[in-house]
Amino acid sequence: QVQLVESGGGVVQPGSSLRLSCAxxxxxxxxxxxxxxxxxxGKGLEWVAVTSYDGSSKYYIDSVKGxxxxxxxxxxxxxxxxxxxxxxxxxxxxxxAREGADGDFEFFDYWGQGSLVTVSS
Amino acid sequence: SxxxxxxxxxxxxxxxxxxxxxxGDIVGHTGVHWYQQKPGQVPVLVIFFDSDRPSxxxxxxxxxxxxxxxxxxxxxxxxxxxAVYYCQVWDSRFHHVVFGGGTKLTVL
Numbered sequence: 001q002v003q004l005v006e007s008g009g010g011v012v013q014p015g016s017s018l019r020l021s022c023a024x025x026x027x028x029x030x031x032x033x034x035x036x037x038x039x040x041x042g043k044g045l046e047w048v049a050v051t052s053y054d055g056s057s058k059y060y061i062d063s064v065k066g067x068x069x070x071x072x073x074x075x076x077x078x079x080x081x082x083x084x085x086x087x088x089x090x091x092x093x094x095x096x097a098r099e100g101a102d103g104d105f106e107f108f109d110y111w112g113q114g115s116l117v118t119v120s121s
Numbered sequence: 122s123x124x125x126x127x128x129x130x131x132x133x134x135x136x137x138x139x140x141x142x143x144x145g146d147i148v149g150h151t152g153v154h155w156y157q158q159k160p161g162q163v164p165v166l167v168i169f170f171d172s173d174r175p176s177x178x179x180x181x182x183x184x185x186x187x188x189x190x191x192x193x194x195x196x197x198x199x200x201x202x203x204a205v206y207y208c209q210v211w212d213s214r215f216h217h218v219v220f221g222g223g224t225k226l227t228v229l
Contacts, residue, residue, distance in 0.1 A: 035218070045156070045164065045207055047218035059216040100169060105211045105218070107154035109175065111163045 002026040002110045004096050009115030016086050020115055022079040022096030030054075030074040033099035035108060036081045038092035038117075048094070049081065050105055059105075064090075086119045093117075125208055125221035132227040133198050141193040141224045143208030151210050153191035155184060158223075159204040167206075168193060195226070203228045 008020040022034070036048040049060045049070040058070055069082040079096050093114040100109030125145040133139040143153060153171050156164040166175050168184035171191060181196045195202055208221040 037218075044205075044223045045158075045209075045220045047220065050218070061217060095163065100166065105213075105216075106152060107166060107169045107209060107211075108156075108164075109166055109169075111165075113163060 002098065004098065004110060004112035006094065006096055006112045006115035009094065009117045011118045011120060012086055013121050014087055014119055016119070017082070017084045018086060018117060019083070020081040020094055020096075020117070022081075022112055024077045024079065024096075024098075027098070029072075029077040033105060034070075034072060034079045035097045035099060036070060036079075037095045037097055037108070037111075038090075039095070039114075040089075040092040043092075046092070050099070051079070052105075053099075083117070086117075088119050091117060091119050125210065125219055127206075127208060127221035127224045129222070130225045130227060132229055133195075134229045135198055135200060137198055139195040139198050139202070139226055141195075141206050141226065143191045143193070143221050144189055145210075145219075145221075146189060147210055147212060147219070148186060148189050148191050151213065153184070153186055154209045155193045156207045156209065157202075157204045158207065164207065198226075198228055200228050202226060 003025045005023045035050045051058050051070045067085045071080045095114045096112045097108035098110040100107045155168040157167045158164040171186040172184040183194045205223045207223045
């Protein structure tokens with residue numbers, strides 16, 4: 001069965017860096033685009049970034065452009081989100097999610113359990 | 122990029138039908154997808170490409186789209202359907218995913 005397990009969250013100070021990981025299993029990871037989606041406490045869902053199945057295309061929400069980098073290591077079936085210059089407004093649960101459409105970016109068919117990132121002084 | 126508008130809340134009695142709407146200029150020009158998120162849980166895909174239902178999702182859940190509004194319909198509503206429902210699209214013009222603000226479904 002498809003499993004996505006995030007790790008790497010924690011409490012950091014504003015301006016710090018953090019790297020989230022998402023270990024995938026139960027499917028051919030290299031065949032799928034992958035996303036990061038976040039949810040601030042008590043708020044709605046907000047998409048963060050996507051990488052295509054081969055890493056050739058990457059897109060970000062404007063508020064994280066230049067600060068966050070999405071990447072993947074297909075040899076380890078792992079998705080990453082490297083976050084620099086963290087701000088209080090980046091505080092959220094970060095979910096990795098698998099792209100559900102073939103050859104396109106459309107929707108998320110599987111989600112991880114999430115990793116909480118808290119940015120606070 | 123385009124926004125998606127959802128009513129903050131909808132209430133319905135058990136056994137009745139709930140209609141949850143999602144409006145926006147982009148609706149009708151791209152597929153709309155719906156997620157259910159129960160308190161403390163991970164979102165679950167319930168409808169994709171306007172009206173397709175993933176395996177394991179009850180037939181009580183259906184979707185439609187007309188003009189600039191997409192609708193998630195839940196028939197014979199049960200207590201367990203109480204959740205926040207989000208609509209979502211991929212905006213290919215700006216290469217972004219857009220979520221609606223979410224609609225909290227309360228079962229009376």
